[in-house]
Amino acid sequence: xxxxxxxxxxxxxxxxxxxxxxLYNTQKNTNSINAYARQDDAVxxxxxxxxxxxxxxxxxxxxxxxxxxxxxxxxxxxxxxxxLTDKLTSARVYAGLTAVKGSGLKITINDNLSGAEVAKKNxxxxxxxxxxxxxxxxxxxxxxxxxxxxGAEAISLASEDGTMEQRMILSGNIRCxxxxxxxxxxxxxxxFVFKVIGDPVSLSAKIIASEEYQYLxxxxxxxxxxxxxxxxxxxxxxxxxxxxxxxxxxTN
Amino acid sequence: xxxxxxxxxxxxxxxCLFFLGIMVNIQYRTQRTLSSTLITQKxxxxxxxxxxxxxxxxxxxxxxxxxxTQYADLTQQSLSGSQSIDKINQDITSYNxxxxxxxxxxxxxxxxxxxxxxxxLKSDLIDLLxxxxxxGAEAISVNSERINxxxxxxxxxxxxxxxxxxxxxxxxxxxxxxxxGNSAALENSLLMTNGLVEYFNTFGIxxxxxxxxxxxxxxxxxxxxxHYAKQEIPKT
Numbered sequence: 001x002x003x004x005x006x007x008x009x010x011x012x013x014x015x016x017x018x019x020x021x022x023l024y025n026t027q028k029n030t031n032s033i034n035a036y037a038r039q040d041d042a043v044x045x046x047x048x049x050x051x052x053x054x055x056x057x058x059x060x061x062x063x064x065x066x067x068x069x070x071x072x073x074x075x076x077x078x079x080x081x082x083x084l085t086d087k088l089t090s091a092r093v094y095a096g097l098t099a100v101k102g103s104g105l106k107i108t109i110n111d112n113l114s115g116a117e118v119a120k121k122n123x124x125x126x127x128x129x130x131x132x133x134x135x136x137x138x139x140x141x142x143x144x145x146x147x148x149x150x151g152a153e154a155i156s157l158a159s160e161d162g163t164m165e166q167r168m169i170l171s172g173n174i175r176c177x178x179x180x181x182x183x184x185x186x187x188x189x190x191x192f193v194f195k196v197i198g199d200p201v202s203l204s205a206k207i208i209a210s211e212e213y214q215y216l217x218x219x220x221x222x223x224x225x226x227x228x229x230x231x232x233x234x235x236x237x238x239x240x241x242x243x244x245x246x247x248x249x250x251t252n
Numbered sequence: 253x254x255x256x257x258x259x260x261x262x263x264x265x266x267x268c269l270f271f272l273g274i275m276v277n278i279q280y281r282t283q284r285t286l287s288s289t290l291i292t293q294k295x296x297x298x299x300x301x302x303x304x305x306x307x308x309x310x311x312x313x314x315x316x317x318x319x320x321t322q323y324a325d326l327t328q329q330s331l332s333g334s335q336s337i338d339k340i341n342q343d344i345t346s347y348n349x350x351x352x353x354x355x356x357x358x359x360x361x362x363x364x365x366x367x368x369x370x371x372x373l374k375s376d377l378i379d380l381l382x383x384x385x386x387x388g389a390e391a392i393s394v395n396s397e398r399i400n401x402x403x404x405x406x407x408x409x410x411x412x413x414x415x416x417x418x419x420x421x422x423x424x425x426x427x428x429x430x431x432x433g434n435s436a437a438l439e440n441s442l443l444m445t446n447g448l449v450e451y452f453n454t455f456g457i458x459x460x461x462x463x464x465x466x467x468x469x470x471x472x473x474x475x476x477x478x479h480y481a482k483q484e485i486p487k488t
Contacts, residue, residue, distance in 0.1 A: 005261045016272050042298040049305040056312040063319040070326045071340050084340055089483070091347035094401075094475070099484035117277060138379075145378045149404040153481040170350065170401050171385040177304070178297035185308045187301070197481040211407075232484055239311040241318065242349050245356040245390040245432045248468070 057237035096169035096236040100154045102197040104231045108224040110191035115220045137176040146212040152196045156233045157183050160191040167236040200227040352400035356391050357468045358432040361439050363459050366426035370456040374407035374416050383448050387441035389431040393469045400472045435463035
């Protein structure tokens with residue numbers, strides 16, 4: 001009996017030892033990567049570019065707000081009816097260029113961390129497939145299109161910390177380059193948060209019944225749906241003007 | 253004696269499993285963090301990210317330049333008291349193009365799926381739309397439907413039939429996707445190695461793509477009013 005226990009404990013200690021070595025090596029590699037990361041030009045350039053884009057987006061948003069305010073003031077000065085400014089404001093709101101507020105849902109989707117842990121314990125290095133437990137760009141893309149099809153009035157996507165919240169306008173796009181998920185070209189990491197404005201009760205019921213939700217559930221990705229009464233969604237801050245598409249009375 | 257041994261065993265086992273669990277957790281989180289950190293990406297991936305960001309930055313600079321000029325003109329007009337109604341109408345039209353409420357024309361590409369036997373799925377169509385938006389498409393239509401923020405896409409599947417439903421109507425073959433934008437960039441984005449067309453080909457789906465100097469797209473038939481989202485007035 002005693003011998004059996006000892007064998008069992010020995011196996012567990014051996015496994016713990018293996019993992020400790022793996023963990024030590026990973027940490028060591030991470031530290032050594034960090035040590036020369038500052039000298040890595042490519043990383044530096046990408047980070048600089050991200051900061052620059054963020055700054056440019058804020059400048060653009062600020063300019064749009066100032067232009068609208070000036071136009072509204074000018075039309076009022078000219079004692080015109082408010083129809084024109086109403087039309088302009090409404091077109092901007094529909095285009096996603098203003099922040100919007102209303103009742104809706106906050107949906108948080110994360111990688112299947114617990115499933116990965118169990119799979120790692122129960123399988124060997126050859127059969128363990130980490131990609132089965134992480135969210136892919138396509139999972140988010142199909143979920144986003146499903147939200148649109150269900151009649152969501154405004155949608156945004158962000159990492160859980162809320163930085164770089166991306167308003168998903170008509171041309172909103174999600175893709176990956178390697179393991180990096182890009183939303184409207186901005187880098188994001190899980191957990192991902194969709195903010196959706198629309199009828200919270202009906203939307204939530206339809207989402208739960210959708211095949212995209214069922215698929216994520218089946219793959220055991222944790223999804224949390226919260227109904228929120230005063231949800232604010234950030235405006236789209238990137239470029240929007242068309243250079244190729246012209247109206248029919250203004251052909252190329 | 254035996255009871256004492258069992259308790260020791262359970263205690264040791266619990267301790268071992270506890271530490272094992274913690275280590276597995278730390279290892280997973282470290283790996284996950286590493287996979288989304290820039291420093292661990294392949295040089296080729298970093299280059300692709302940089303190219304995408306660079307394009308985005310150029311477009312932003314262009315629009316900032318345009319809007320700065322517009323703002324300066326507006327301020328000047330305010331001072332001189334001249335009219336700006338025309339400019340407001342122009343702006344409304346620009347936003348209507350973005351909102352798909354204005355018929356448009358321009359250079360672009362046409363992608364045609366005419367083989368009904370190689371069924372195009374809803375997910376394929378979403379992939380195609382996404383790829384075209386990424387490549388800079390400014391307006392897209394699928395058959396006679398101009399795509400807008402309220403376009404609904406569904407998949408119908410039965411033992412006898414399978415098709416896409418767009419805005420509650422069956423999408424019939426030939427499926428014609430028209431996109432206005434830089435035609436070379438749009439076509440290249442679909443035809444690149446490991447790109448979408450290559451992916452489609454593995455399922456026997458073989459679209460034909462043509463670049464055209466002028467494509468015409470209709471406006472959306474009806475704009476759904478919003479009932480829940482209200483404009484948040486910026487604090488000045």
